[in-house]
């Protein structure tokens with residue numbers, strides 16, 4: 001049997017999806033909200049941000065964090081992640097945070113472990129960098145166990 005293939009650029013909305021489909025499809029298929037970015041300043045100086053890509057129904061956020069190069073190694077990375085975690089728990093009412101980190105990103109791994117994130121999984125050879133594949137480590141933290 002030959003199937004015909006059509007190609008659509010970008011996400012396509014299908015009006016055939018019903019509530020039962022939402023049990024199995026990714027939440028992003030059903031609801032897409034813009035990320036929330038927490039910015040941090042020390043005496044007026046920008047020292048980093050934490051971006052939360054939120055899954056509303058699951059009360060989970062995928063986090064990305066960044067400290068400007070000239071501010072690194074001073075403890076800001078750990079500080080902003082800890083503050084973001086508390087804000088996510090106490091103000092945003094999130095249930096968990098997820099961070100995906102490349103296996104060679106040692107400072108990030110150290111910070112996540114030091115504030116109680118657990119290594120939950122490994123996406124094998126999911127990152128291409130410097131001419132070879134590396135694993136992506138999946139870290140998670142339940143905020144209100």
Ligand SMILES: CC(C)(COP(=O)(O)OP(=O)(O)OC[C@H]1O[C@@H](n2cnc3c(N)ncnc32)[C@H](O)[C@@H]1OP(=O)(O)O)[C@@H](O)C(=O)NCCC(=O)NCCS
Nearest residue numbers: 064065066067072073074075076077078106107108110111
């Ligand atoms: C990862 C990042 C946020 C760390 O910020 P930072 O302000 O330098 O972090 P801290 O000063 O809080 O240090 C965190 C830990 O890493 C260690 N560390 C810092 N630089 C390191 C390096 N080059 N190699 C090994 N360890 C290092 C620190 O000693 C500290 O560990 P400790 O608490 O045991 O002493 C920063 O490097 C960055 O923005 N990198 C680019 C973006 C990125 O990687 N984001 C994360 C993925 S989403």
